[in-house]
Amino acid sequence: MDKEALIEAYFSNRISNVEFEQLQQLLKEDAALRERFYNELELKEAIAREEHSDLKNRFRSLEAKQKKRSFWYVYAAAAVVVLIAIGSLLYEEPPTTQTLYADYFEPYPNVVHLSSRSQLAEEDVAAGAFELYETGQYTKAATAFKALYQATSKDYLVFYQGVSLLASNQTHEGIEVLESYPWEVTQSDFAAPANWYLGLAYIKLENLAQATHYLNKVTQAKSPLSQTARNLLEQLD
Amino acid sequence: MVKDQFLIDKLKQNDLKTLDHIYLTYKEEFLLYARRFALSPDDIADIYQETIITLYENVQNKKLVRLTSSLKTYLFAIGKFKAYKQLNHTKKIYHDGNAIHISEEMKVFETDIEQQQQAVLRTSWRKLGKKCQHVLTLYYYRGMTLDEITKALAYSSKDVLKSQKSRCLKQLKDLVRKDG
Incomplete structure (x- = not known):
């Protein structure tokens, strides 16, 4: 599987155990890929936080x-x-x-x-x-x-x-x-x-x-x- | 297990009452369990909320379809990784001195959340066009493949979508440079 496909498999939650290890290995070796992937992870996190705020409020009022x-x-x-x-x-x-x-x-x-x-x-x-x-x-x-x-x-x-x-x-x-x-x-x-x-x-x-x-x-x-x-x-x- | 899978199936249908129920059911036990970590009660409470949100997301983006353990085991595995991450006890790969934390058990990579960087990123994100936000959300957050997005948004081909996605990422990067 090429790099693109591995990254897509990762973000679409379809990555197998073997592919997950492959991706880890690639990230260790390939600085350019690592940089790109790091930025993508940060973006995923930012989107997640935007989407979370409603749920967080929900839990807060649930607690109250x-x-x-x-x-x-x-x-x-x-x-x-x-x-x-x-x-x-x-x-x-x-x-x-x-x-x-x-x-x-x-x-x-x-x-x-x-x-x-x-x-x-x-x-x-x-x-x-x-x-x-x-x-x-x-x-x-x-x-x-x-x-x-x-x-x-x-x-x-x-x-x-x-x-x-x-x-x-x-x-x-x-x-x-x-x-x-x-x-x-x-x-x-x-x-x-x-x-x-x-x-x-x-x-x-x-x-x-x-x-x-x-x-x-x-x-x-x-x-x-x-x-x-x-x-x-x-x-x- | 049958009951747990039933709850997961309800979550799939976006039943937030079920999410409330799960949140309340495991809270006490999780807080007790998490006392073993050298974290403040506030951090632990925060980790618990994040854990429940991750469960919800994993169901929504189809990472979790069928439970292979009890729901409790699954939740605690998520929570443990989040606690380890906070304590810096995870396996990691470094990029420019920044860590990418790895959970092989959950098949997850996560960066450290650098608050300032995240704040800039989110400010820029809100300025990004709706179309770009949509494409990037489907790909990075909803876990859709490029093929699925091509079809869902009626792009003429996967390549057209790919270049659109690249343009969006570049726009975001430029915004971050301006905002940062």
Whole structure:
């Protein structure tokens, strides 16, 4: 095969193993061919980069979406944790709420996988706190989230600190933490879930006025929890 | 394997949802695997994106038609070459002190991406006529042979196309000289 044909075979992805070796050999020996080929490779790369930018943007928005969604699973599952932890106070009698638990309980194992999804160093540390959280070590988790928040100021850390406190029966402390962050002003993704847990916590304290106040906010949010909050409000009536 | 080939077939039909799915499926595992390389998390994330794009391109330009290994093995082989390239651990041929990196496993030659040179080249590329861009894209990026392009673009003969392609390359070279 002549040089031209080898190069064409290379760029059209039809080169055999033997021809690939031949081309390597020619490139080593023939400086003129090497120069030409080098320029062609650079051109291929430039064209590729031009064509890539759309895909790169696609992956970026995919990552952003994924991140949001993974948080949703986490706090939907966190809802389960607290429903289990403090829900028995709310729903001791009616059998329908038993079914509700069963419905909620299923997504929980997903979370273990999703919340270990991390690539940034700081998220790696957060993964440790989430591990405590997922294994039910809520008091330790609360401490870990608090320390992380002091270092990085991420809203979700306050949220999980609060939820961890509620789950470990430190209801007053949990409320205090959850009320310490301006969820709505900052348009946090955790605004609705935080209000949801505040609502639940106040129910536990039998402060139904405050509970209704927070749950009403949840019903007005565009949140998967809105309907659940409506149901809960109906049961409070 | 059957499932992996199914995904490849979907990619052939330009199904970008499948590309998203593949991207998300192997990401975690790839990032874990790539920790063995002395590269920053940003570099590794970048390599992963490039790897998925290469997979997509290889399917589109028919370099990959049938998988002979699992999709994961295939992806990781691409990613490994990209990581090795970054770390300068590849087999290479030098041209004027510039490296051409070689992967015999993937049958690939790649230059170092010299950012400034690439920037000039891309600026010039955008100034090149649409007709030239089209011909060169089909040849260098879409992996079409000269015969296929002659037919697709209705050139009277392969020789006419060849001289057109040479003219385009020369125009680009002149633009680069002016821009650079």
